[in-house]
Amino acid sequence: MSFKDIPSLASKVAIVTGANSGIGLVTARELAKHDCHVILACRSRERAEPVVKALESEITNTTGKVEFMQLDMMSLKSIKQFVDEFKAKNLPLHILVNNAGIMAVPFQLSVDGIESQFATNHVGVMALTTSLLPLLESSAPARIVCVSSAAHKWAPESGIDFENINNEANYSKYTAYGQSKVATILFTRELHRQLRERGITNIHVNAVHPGVVQTNLFREQPWIIRKLLSLFQRSEDNGAKTQLYCATSEDIVKNDWSGRYFEPIAKLSESSAISQDMELAKKLWTFTEELIAKST
Template sequence: MRFSFDKIPDLSGKVAIVTGANTGIGLVTARELARKNAHVFVASRSKDKGESAVGLIKEETNKDAVEFLQLDLQSLNSVKVAAETFLTRNLPLHILVNNAGIMATPFAKTVDGIQDQFGVNHIGHFVFTLLLLPTIKASAPSRIVNVSSHAHERAPPAGIEFEKLNDPEAHTSFQRYNQSKIANILFTLELNKRLSGTNVYCNSLHPGVIKTELTRGVVTDWGYWIKPILSVVSLFFLTPDDGALTQLYCATSPEIEEKNLRGKYFVPFGEVGEPITQAKDEELAKKLWDFSENFVKEKLDDDIFNKCYA
């Protein structure tokens, strides 16, 4: 029997952050967490869209404990400020859903000079998670949920071609996306290893193929001629409500703790799936972690990692 909204337990006293919660499956995830009495932070780049989402969630759930948190994953400084803004509240953090993402966008670099899909989908969330990690650990039992995609199955044979990440000619827009999505699973794998002995449950997932705004990157990259095709194809996509179920399962289901489900990759609707071999490569996961940490150390002051590992 598949997971459904009514299987989400009461979340009174729980605090959650959902990135990219102003639209799509992120919005649905934040809404359903709030409906079950969690104190929810809608983390979004756009203040207008984020605050609009907060208003919508409050209206639909009749719950008031919903707040906007400004987070621009294209800027490591913004990520750091967002984490610090939350931490100044001295709240616990029981649920972190790293949901935000961009897909198949034309080649560009983030503010910090790394290819944008890899930067937003992986590096930004890597830093955000690590800055919040001491609080997440102190709030245990707690959950970290990293939204990946079955697109990771089409990553290069090496998994991630680190030396080509910033080469605009090396990969297509979708290949860049695929690499960022395998990074989400590998990050989960290594983070789970580092969380050994804690009551923090860290998992990744493929939410399904969903009708959301994520396709806007495809239109920007390929041109507006693709819009009618996407409109027809999207008739067969999942709704955002169905698309949010798997991450809500990872974030809330008592089964995660009961069955000690850690470092797993889930598929709709809350089933343990099997990622490709490269996504289970522990050496590659460690290489990604080291690459990410070294990149961040060049851009931000080193002591953030001392805080993270405290």
């Protein structure tokens, strides 16, 4: 997959979360370069606004547009505010890239009292996506891309340890990361199932593993681990290609690939057996729905 393969996205609107750095920034840049109106949904205005200015200077020869909107994926209040503000713009929505995430951080609870990795990488993604779903449906054909990881295989044997999500005494930052990323895949599969059950066939939702990429996602890791990872990390440009493929390629529609898992670069793949357990996916959906309702 090459950036040249991305079709014209004129009149399309996209939201990319965590788009001020790393593969999120590359994703936003390439969508805008192909004439898309891109919302960079980021936590820090201070870090995002210079990025928007830099991108504007890169897309002068296109009809693309970039703008910043504030969004903290660890706060359900922030997600609701973002959705309300986006709806107030009266724009359609054709592409949602759930790119923002955190990895293997020390134990912390979100403002809503949810373990931070589960809150950011799963609960926030479900809250944002389901809130924007009516807009995606009315704007369809549409794409939803959820960034997972091969590290979803680090999840506990049960996939999701529902009883201990917020239990600091039981916390392993790597297991919690794996759990949050298996949740991403389960959410993707269940959303696909629900859409098709309602007869909606023109929204394609997929999960992707971008690869081990040279980004600040690994900032919490010990120096020696960062050094070892650097030996086989792929560039940010190559890291973004799989999610760009799922967000834009005609192959997705032609093959009706939805509820699937992709790995670098742009390859349809199989995720772990537990991440394909649809009973677990339904249980997680109900659990998360209740968690969101209780926290808002």
